[in-house]
Each structure stands twice: as structure tokens, then as C-alpha cells.
Amino acid sequence: MAPRRTTTKPPENAPPAPAVCSPCDGSGLVAATVRVGRKRRPVGQQDGLCLNCLGSGTAPDA
Numbered sequence: 001m002a003p004r005r006t007t008t009k010p011p012e013n014a015p016p017a018p019a020v021c022s023p024c025d026g027s028g029l030v031a032a033t034v035r036v037g038r039k040r041r042p043v044g045q046q047d048g049l050c051l052n053c054l055g056s057g058t059a060p061d062a
Helices: none
Strands: 029-036 041-049
Touching: none
Parallel strands: none
Antiparallel strands: 029 041
């Protein structure tokens, strides 16, 4: 009986990981300053949607 021949598959090319959005660092949220009063003085910050990636966390294709 002849020895069994086995072949190996070539490694599949995995798609590259999508680039991370730089303004939000991949979280999809950025800090937005909250302003109040007639003089519009800043009182704090809250999370806002990243306008660069629209909350997806991946860098948009340019």
C-alpha cells in the first residue's frame, strides 16, 4: 500500500482590519462642551456622536 498523500491549503488572505477613526479613537463618541447662559459659558462636557465616522468607529474611506 502506498503512503497517503496529503496536501496543505495555502493560507487564506484575511481582509485587513478596518482603520480606526482618529477623532474618537474607535469608540464612535467624542466629548462635546455644554454651554449655558447668555454669555455661553462652558459648564461641562457630554458624549456626542463622532461626525467623522458617524458612530461606527472606523475611518471613512477618502
